[in-house]
Amino acid sequence: MVVNFALAPATLDPDFTEANQEVGLDGSLYSTLTQASYVPGPLAGTTQANLNPSAVKPYLATSWQFTNDDKTLTFHLHSGLKFPSGDPVDAAAVKWSLERDIASGSGGSSVLLESQYKPQLISSIAAPNPTTLVIHYVRPAPNQPAVLSSPEMSIYDPKLVEAHGGQQGKKPNQWLATHSAGYGPYLLTSYSPGHKMVLEANPSFFEPAKTKHIIINFISNPETLLLDARSGSADVTFGLPNQAAHSLVGESCCVVGSFSSREGYGIILPENSKNPFFKSEKFRQALSYAVPYEGILKTVAYGYGKLYFGEWMPTYAFYNPKIGAAREYNITKAQQLIKESGIKTPVSVPLYVTQGSLPAKEIATEVSETWQKLGVHATVQVVSAGQGLEIEYESHLGPEVIAIGPQIVAPEYYWGYDLQCPEHNPFNDTLICVPAADKLMKELPYVRAAGNAAKAQQIANEADEMYVKATPQIWIYNQDLLTVLSKEITGFASNDMPEMRFWTMR
Numbered sequence: 001m002v003v004n005f006a007l008a009p010a011t012l013d014p015d016f017t018e019a020n021q022e023v024g025l026d027g028s029l030y031s032t033l034t035q036a037s038y039v040p041g042p043l044a045g046t047t048q049a050n051l052n053p054s055a056v057k058p059y060l061a062t063s064w065q066f067t068n069d070d071k072t073l074t075f076h077l078h079s080g081l082k083f084p085s086g087d088p089v090d091a092a093a094v095k096w097s098l099e100r101d102i103a104s105g106s107g108g109s110s111v112l113l114e115s116q117y118k119p120q121l122i123s124s125i126a127a128p129n130p131t132t133l134v135i136h137y138v139r140p141a142p143n144q145p146a147v148l149s150s151p152e153m154s155i156y157d158p159k160l161v162e163a164h165g166g167q168q169g170k171k172p173n174q175w176l177a178t179h180s181a182g183y184g185p186y187l188l189t190s191y192s193p194g195h196k197m198v199l200e201a202n203p204s205f206f207e208p209a210k211t212k213h214i215i216i217n218f219i220s221n222p223e224t225l226l227l228d229a230r231s232g233s234a235d236v237t238f239g240l241p242n243q244a245a246h247s248l249v250g251e252s253c254c255v256v257g258s259f260s261s262r263e264g265y266g267i268i269l270p271e272n273s274k275n276p277f278f279k280s281e282k283f284r285q286a287l288s289y290a291v292p293y294e295g296i297l298k299t300v301a302y303g304y305g306k307l308y309f310g311e312w313m314p315t316y317a318f319y320n321p322k323i324g325a326a327r328e329y330n331i332t333k334a335q336q337l338i339k340e341s342g343i344k345t346p347v348s349v350p351l352y353v354t355q356g357s358l359p360a361k362e363i364a365t366e367v368s369e370t371w372q373k374l375g376v377h378a379t380v381q382v383v384s385a386g387q388g389l390e391i392e393y394e395s396h397l398g399p400e401v402i403a404i405g406p407q408i409v410a411p412e413y414y415w416g417y418d419l420q421c422p423e424h425n426p427f428n429d430t431l432i433c434v435p436a437a438d439k440l441m442k443e444l445p446y447v448r449a450a451g452n453a454a455k456a457q458q459i460a461n462e463a464d465e466m467y468v469k470a471t472p473q474i475w476i477y478n479q480d481l482l483t484v485l486s487k488e489i490t491g492f493a494s495n496d497m498p499e500m501r502f503w504t505m506r
Helices: 020-027 091-104 107-112 158-163 222-231 242-246 281-288 293-299 331-341 358-374 385-395 411-418 435-449 453-470
Strands: 002-005 034-036 038-040 046-049 056-058 061-067 072-077 122-129 132-137 186-192 196-201 213-218 236-238 254-259 264-268 305-307 347-354 376-383 400-404 473-479 481-486 489-494
Touching: 002 222, 046 254, 056 061, 072 091, 091 107, 091 122, 091 132, 091 158, 222 236, 222 242, 242 481, 254 489, 264 358, 281 331, 281 358, 281 453, 293 305, 293 358, 293 473, 331 358, 347 358, 347 385, 358 376, 358 400, 376 385, 385 400, 411 435, 411 453, 435 453, 481 489
Parallel strands: 002 213, 002 236, 046 489, 347 376, 347 400
Antiparallel strands: 034 056, 038 046, 061 072, 072 132, 122 132, 186 196, 196 213, 236 481, 254 481, 264 400, 264 473, 305 473
16 A cells, blocks of 8 residues: 655654644554544445544443542553564553653643643553553543544553663754664655655564555655645645545546645744734734635635634534634724724734645735735744744744644643643743633633533533634644545545554555
8 A cells, every 4th residue: 555645754753743744644553541432434435533522432341431520540450462672562651751751841741631730630650560560640530531542641661762862851852863672563664854654564563554565755845745646646645735635526546535624724922022902802803804714615625624613623523603603804804903903003923834734824914915904014924833832832923824633632632732821831822811711711621521421512602612712823734634645545544644554445
């Protein structure tokens, strides 16, 4: 099977990956305690990830149970599993791996701790015997079975990692960036960073991969991606611009799958001294009414997506369409809000996009044109992926068009990772805090642990209403995940974090 990706991974170390696609590639080489469950997809022979917060099933763990008011989680593991080195895949290896995630201070750490640092969500991890792992939390942690299904929570071979430099504080392990130390459905037989990866099914894996041999090409040129898909040179293609993918609809070469996704596009509006006008709620609202949403959905997403406005995307089980309805494009209202804000225009701002993200650049171009009508001059600036993350989470130099979406689709997880009040969370990309909403979301784990679904939905609704009003971000559309499949593909499981072990072909 030949698979073409538009974006190459920055690292093969699951704990230090950022983008969902990269995390999925890591998942082919490693395994986790739990795994995602799937529901039928839109095409024959396809499935797609179930985005319900509790939709996970056993993987390395055979079972688990919460005790102590959902503050203690005990896993029971398969016995007799071994890493390729021959070392045991046991509770001690899981404990070592999760503790490495926490100590690294990386993206994996933020996912595992659900960005709760004060106090730290996990108080201790124990491995009383080879097949039992016990995690203690400072509060109910109903999302953790789903969190532990993320490939960022992959299980490493501790001896192999230590033999290649170990973990030096919070610095990435350079050997792991290009090698695997996992027990997964595939073995890495060759890797040329940024160009090509070759995988062979792991004959010792307890859940055998469906396809034995996979060649993965990393091709940033959309014309080459399109040519390979059309000619049949690629069996699976990720990352084609929507318009290019749509041009293949009806052709004999392939089919275009439009699957549900946890991701969308939006614009963060960071409130700090570098952007003083963003301190005004009315100013932020004004910018949001000067975005041509329908036009962007048509010309950028090419119709493959759903407009919405608010914290929760339409594909999420807790989305409320009345609260999260799309915002209208209304220049007159936007101009009135500018007047009410008291901000003197014209003002100038940079509008950042990450290199290689064609949708983000197209959105930024359209928005910069309409914001001109408000006296807001936004200059589109393209930055590297690393610079984009630094701007989003550290310097907050200005508004940025980003792909929005959590790894774990649970309301308090999403909130904690990206939106809780900044003094508690270094990953708040807007720096905007709504104390009343934050207080509500801190109650949510207790409500969900008690099984009160109606109350949990009420909290999600109220918090969403507060953030729609505050407008710390401009939410544009929940994208569909487009994948081009050759006619040779007979089985395909869609996930924002691709799981190639389930794919089959003639």
